[in-house]
Amino acid sequence: MIDTESDKPTRHHPHSIPALIQIQAIHDEHWTTSIIIEVQHLPYTSTSLFNSIRQLCRMIFSPLNKLMTWGDLVNKLHPFEQFNFFDISQVTNTFNLQDYFARQWNTAHPHTADCVARHQPIIEESISDDFLVCLVNSADLDDEFDPTHPIDDYNTCICPSEIRPYKTKNALWSLQKAVQFTFNLTLDKSITLNTWSCGLDLYLHTWRLDTEKRTRQALIYYAISDLFASTYLYFHFHTCSAPSDNLTYPSSINNIQHKSHAPAMFFIITDSHGKYFPPIIQTPSYKLITNSISGLQWVNTYNTKLCTRSLLLS
Template identity: 30%
Template sequence: MPSHTSSSSYTSKNSNSDSGGKSQNRHRRHVRLEEQNNHYRRNYRPFTIPSSFYNIVHVHRFTSIDTISTLINHFESCYRYSIDTESDRLTNELSLIQVHSIPQHLPSFIVLVELNHLPASDTVLFEKIKLLFCFLFRLGNIIFSWGSMHTELAPVIHINLFTWPSLALVINLQDAFPGWYSRAQPFCKVCRPVQLSTTFMSSNSSCTCSNNSPYVNQGEKWSLQNAIRYTANLFLDKSATRRT
């Protein structure tokens, strides 16, 4: 009969092998995305926003109360936001929540909440940060995301930084984009005469003789980088992302 030690050793080896395989897969994916990013950089003009249009604020244990109070005042009068998350390159765990306010008047705020460097939960600063999230996720707000925020924020719900599900309306633009993009494509030279000759044109009409998309399968999710590349012919630099 195999000993308990041998069984434990076998299990440990399997675990190490699985971990090593996942690490290698992440590394290969990172290299592939980096090469793709460099290719786009060489072939497209960059997507940029003037720095005067926004202010960047890092939120962590060393952020001052005055800074958080300024953000709270801004969030009180703002009702539109976009939100994104990033994971740590080494652990692949959620480490950053990025909130971009969309106010009626510029400048906006880009708030980078560093989850691995937050203050203790029993401090005044932590309570202030929680209040900031209360204003973010309050009823009546609209929050735009690229991907499911429920999936992306689930790993940090337990730290009680915010209440989930959100009272705000969260719109996943990634899900809505393929349908919009299909309808927005202009007719090509081949199908335009046919479409113009019809007496009735459906609101869902679009060019059907070409597939101007980087994805083979219809159900594949568009990356934000590809969405901007195909709609605006611009390059969204992803070299600074922390996700692997």
Template identity: 30%
Template sequence: MSFIVKPSQLRDPAKPPTDLAARSLKNWYKNTNKQLQNYDYQLNYPPFYVPDVCYQVFHIHRYISLEQLQTIIAHIKSCRSFSIDMESDRYTHELALIQIHTIPSQLPGIVILLELFHLPLVDTILFQQIYSLVQLIFYSALNYINLQRRFKPWIERTLPHSEECKSEHINSQPYRCDCIPHIGTKETWSLQKAVRYACNQFLDKSYTKSRWKKLLDPLYSTLPSPTLNNMTYYAIYDVLAVSYLRRPVLESWDLDQLKEATVASLLTVPLFTFGELEDISDDDINGTEQTSTLNLIHEPQIADELIIHADDLNLLSDEPTVLPSIPTQLLLTKVKSHSRRSIQSRTKRNKTRNSTRRLFRYRHAIRRDLYHKFPMFMVKMILKKLNIQFVHVTRDVNELLIVIKNKHLREQYEETIPMNYFDRDHYIHAKQLLK
């Protein structure tokens, strides 16, 4: 899956806005170049793809059940390697989402989306379980490996040079060339370029700057379905791409090895690695030395989210180091509140937002004839008995509008709800059942 961008939606670098300050104009050019590069890669390379059977997705927030948390914790105890990414909100720049991909010995792994603005209250059992889960991953006895120093020399010595490049620079070291980006410089690689040059695939970065403070779980989110699907896809694949490149870099594979490798071999830890390690126990968490590999980010970089620091390729240092307790502190820190808007400002904002939502409210609606005495509470009761997952029901003169969340469900329910299900005879029958 990738987000199709129309040419008409692309910015033209030759036509920048005239009312921007110097710093804003610089950011505008930077984002425009990223957009054009994203579009160019989209046209010329197949999308980066990991089969759904290779991972399960869990959203961690105040609505998750204790049973689901226990399932995740049991899985984490069997893993030694994790890839971690973070996203900050587009407007507030506050850390809002932590993505964690477990790398087990056998698939499927788990992709955890920890939604920091939607956690339960600190004094609840549910929060304590989430806190324990985070401790399992970030406990202080872990050693972690920095791939950042390794990725750049690995990709630069692995990628083949053109014949012209070889002949021109054969005796000049170090040197710069056009066929491999960043060579001969201290510039770091973006995750998108890493996937493009190492895998010849396209990793879409269209949704890098998004409202990550919004709830992403499709069961509870209020975001429009297309936006929600795209943001969730982006969050999942951003952390999967990190895991995908882990073994080639650490084990110094060549490009042929990477090309011939299976997804299972790239997203798992070889069994021999586990033979050298003991199982994680409570004693280990409390302070026993443990040799493990954790690909961790230190802090979100919104302005440089495409740069492979620790937050993109999870490229960390090789020396045994005590991990910072950033995620634990984040869980216990009260989120800063916004400054209060004026009543007029809130009214204007709500009116604009409601007008936009109203345009799409009846996009997936089912229409049925409606007897004029049929009350809405009775309609909703009947729909619930039929297991119809509706978003909204309303009367439109002599018709009933049943708003469904998506096209697939609407097509399914069209056959489930008879055309005359809300006529006079059914009204009388339903009224008798309520007596």
């Protein structure tokens, strides 16, 4: 997992200043190694230390490694090319987690029936001599709905924001929002206005006061947090999308059960979170049938189809 940080342009520095490349080598789901490269504090290019850094980076930024990031990696790395410690032409085996997340999210949270119904073909009514004056929402004229890609975002979407927060075609999810919607956690971005290029490594002695030391430690924490957030999201969706629709367990696990008993059946009715469950799970001792309904609430007085109470009583 790769991320980068640059200092935002200011009145004194009209161009942004590339500051950090954060690299998280993922050994497996529970074990990673994180490196932060402070490009404004690199050793001289003639030193052996610089050579070692370059060697390491060329091994990392290689087509042999799957290089993931939240967004377009080549775009992110372009401003760092000038430091000459990796070859951007070798950055080919990339994975855009932001696009992957949007596809996974949209598949798990399809547009509601009401939203889709707005795009059904209109049956022409009998022609009458009367004139009808219509008020048309101009957004509807510029409808981005594409029937060949029904799960994509579009500007006339009327789904609740809790399931479809973005309403424009090819909307880009922020990492913050993805973490909030997936894990119900807040990724603190309040510190992003700070100067990433200030020299985070305390051995660079770019700090004098204790507060400056603490700011640097906080910046390191934030620089690493984005990597962890991206990696957690990757594993969350990667492992969720992996199982097949029908999970079957080896019968030996439950062979203590008497075969003569019919397996118990359980019916699970859930909101969109249940989309991560296979529709049917069959084991020798029980069968689970899951029906997930996007936007389902315990009580919904406006729409009985989204009201668990009404569904159970009907």
